[in-house]
Amino acid sequence: MKTHLQTLINHALQHLQTEGALAGVELPAIPVERSRDRTHGDFASSIALVLAKTARCKPLNLAERIAAALPVSERIAKIEIAGPGFINFFLTADAYQAVVREILDQGEAFGRSTLGGGQRVQVEFVSANPTGPLHVGHGRGAAFGATVANLLEAVGYQVHREYYVNDAGRQMNILAASIWLRYLEHCGESFRFPSNGYRGEYVRELAARLYAEQGSAYVTSAAQAFQDLPQDEIHDEDGNLITPGDQEAHIDGLVERARVLLGDHHYRYIFELGLNTIIDDIRDDLREFGVVYDHWYSERTLEERGAVNKTIQRLRDVGQVYEREGALWFRSTAFGDEKDRVMQRENGQTTYFASDIAYHLEKFERGFDGVIDVWGADHHGYVPRVKGALQALGENPARLDVLLVQFAILYRNGERVQMSTRSGDFVTLRELRHEVGNDAARFFYVMRKSEQHLDFDLDLAKSQSRDNPVYYIQYAHARVCSVLRQLQEKGFSRDEPRGRDHLALLTESHEETLLIVLARYPEVVEAAALNHEPHQLAQYLRELANAFHTYYNEHRVLVSDDALRDARLNLSLATRQVIRNGLNLLGVSAPEAM
RNA sequence: GCGCCCGUAGCUCAGUUGGAUAGAGUGUCGGCCUCCGAAGCCGAAGGUCGUGGGUUCAAGUCCCGCCGGGCGCGCCA
CATH class of the missing domain: 3.30.1360.70 (Arginyl tRNA synthetase N-terminal domain)
Incomplete structure (x- = not known):
């Protein structure tokens, strides 16, 4: 129009x-x-x-x-x-009414378009380190990323969904060491657990599993494990410093000690046990949440292929790498970053940043027309250096679009739910899903603009009333289904062509309003997709549900006049179709009855 | 201190990329079921769009300065 x-x-x-x-x-x-x-x-x-x-x-x-x-x-x-x-x-009234025909003809395709022209877009999201279960913060990235991907697909992009698995970095080694230490505890050794180790309960479970599979074959004494290590930095429960030390050197020392005492074979075993168990858990978690990937991209394969070193070499070739204090630095300040960044540590280990450049370079080389990253907003400072590195390598950094997602803050009984990663005391995504359900979680996560902090009201998400936008929308869908059931109970039959022929009877002002809202749907999907703003769709669906509820309350669908009844049934069915299509993009179910 | 994000109704948030008289939900108050699901609908009240300038036919929206809040500023990820 x-x-x-x-x-x-x-x-x-x-x-x-x-x-x-x-x-x-x-x-x-x-x-x-x-x-x-x-x-x-x-x-x-x-x-x-x-x-x-x-x-x-x-x-x-x-x-x-x-x-x-x-x-x-x-x-x-x-x-x-x-x-x-x-x-x-x-x-004209006819122009309003035409949308009903259009929706009924197109069905699930209504709202879809070919705007993207089949361009290939990669969306990488969540990509949490496999060092523990996903928590509620990751959940927002998951719901947001998945919906952005769905939206882009709906408007004609060829979307590739990817999870980058950090299975090679230092954090994974720290996890392996943590499992080993918990295992030693399990076997009766006692010592102070390192402040930078992973303290979550799941680490103990992994340790117990290691014991179940391998018995005491991996045991050494605590004295051996901690002998001559750099002093750890110790705090009391309130965070006050008790003993000064170097947390990083301490934990790195422990990792090294684990390797030496266990030997390569045994160390690998623990490492793989931790990695595989956790990544399987994350995959299941996301699948249950309706989030499915085309590819789980392993950082390790990147490294094994030599891509990281090759990338560093390429940056060296263009003169943007220098050595200082034993480390290798990328001159990111030449590309607008605040300071230069280390790519290879003094101890020879490459940094997360180095493999991330290699990974993004690889994305570009795979020929995507656009690359989208969904990151937690706390990583925003990271954007300039990644883009800078890509630019240094002769790529167009504008092809990379980084979408930042703010944290979600949980509220229960009107009070903020406290979480702290350090103590391992956080609410997992799985716990949240079990508490409020997948539908409410998916919807609540995307109903606000992503760069806006999200107040996630657990009580509201669980409530089955009009306060809860998810139920409100789903209820509109169920209501149409209910009308169809009533139709048969009342002995009417439905004649869709007759309804189509009499759309001109839809002249009530509430009908006109509903028709206009329906006609807007394709525009909303398009805007939500191109702006990467799922909340626009969430907002719209509420409006549509409201238009339907209002209409439904004012006028009867199942009237005795055949022509009018069929016309109104078609209007109701068109509404149901659009709600279903919209919820589907959000990853929320459209129940027939509630 | 520097950088990024955010300040809109009591609370939580939209605001069609600069359009006409700023809108929803919630909360408060008041109405609507002999009728397809009241898990619903309608109405009232509630605002100096943080603030001061600027840009133009037009600013909640764009630019600059302040005020307030969040995040970042590691050889962590």
Whole structure:
């Protein structure tokens, strides 16, 4: 409809030009948008306001002339000039009603488009380290990333969903050492657990499993394990420093000690046990959450292939790497970063940053037209250095789009649920899903703008009332299903073609409102997809549900007049279809009964 | 201190990429079931869009300065 109006206006402008008006005026893109206020019609164009200055005439006057020159269209009932010079378009009832036919014809395809032209886009999201179960913060990234991917797919992009598994880094070694230490405890050794070790309960479970599989074959004395290590930094429960030391050196020393005492074979065994168990758990967790990936990309394969070293070499070749204090630095300040960054530590280990550059370079080389990363907002400082490195390597950093997602804060009984990663005391995604259900979790996570902090009200998410937007929307869907059941109980039958033939009977104002909301759906999907803003769709679905509930409350669907009944049934079915399509993109179920 | 994000109704948030008289939900108050699901609907009240300038036909939206909040500023990830 928008493009139709733009075409009409364009015709009018060209007509005016051939008449000699608007001589020498360059025609801009023609603005057409939906009116916010019904009294301003359905669509409005501010073209006269935009052109007034260059055309050197009054906007109102210009609007009149454009309106007069508009070709007739059977979809337009009335054109008005209003305000400072807006051209308002009022659609015919027939143009409203046509959307019902369109929805019924297209079914699940309604709202989908080919806008993206099949361009390949990669969306990488969650990518949490496999050092423990996903927590509620990761959940938001999962719901958001999955929905962005769904939306892009819906508007015609070829989407590749990927999880980057950090299975090679230092953190994984710390996990392995943590499991080993818990295992030693399990076998009766006692010592102070390192402050930088992983303290979660799951580490003890992994240790118990190691014992179940291998008995005491991996035991050494605590004295041996901790002999001559750099002093750990110790705090009391309130976080006050008790004994000064170097946490990092201590834990690195422990990792090294584990390798030596266990031997390569046994060390590998623990490492793999931890990695595989946790990554399987994460995969199951996400699958249950309706989040499925095309590829789980292993950092280790990147390293084994030599891609990390090759990337460092390439940066060296372009002169952006230097050595200082025994470490290798990337000159990211040359690309707008605040300071240069280390790629290879003094001890020879490459950093997370180094493999991340290699990974992103690899993404580009795989030929995606666009690459999207979903990160926690606390990583925002990381963006300039990754983009900088890509630029240094001759790539266009604009092809990488980093979407930042703020934390979700849980509230229960009106109070903030405290969480701290350090003590291993956090709410897992799985716990959240079990508490509020997958549907509420998926919806709540994306109902706010991603860069906005999310207050996640657990009580609201669980409540089965109109306060809860998920139930409110699902209820509208279930209501239509219920009407269909009633239809049979009342001995009516449904005649869809008859309903289509009598859409003109849908003249009530509530029907008109509902029709307009339905017609907006494809525009909403498009905007939500292109702006990477799932909340727009969530917001819209609430509005649609409201339009339906209002209508339903005011008018009966199952009236005795066959033609009217069938027309209203078609309208209801169209509503159900759009709710279903929208919820499907959000990863939320559309129940037939509740 | 520097960088990024955020300040809109009591609370939680939208605001169609700069459009006309700033909107929802919730909370408060008041109405609506002999009728397809009241898990619903309607109404009232509630605002200096943090603040001061600037840009233009038009600013909640763009630019600059303040005020307030969050995050980041490791040879951690």
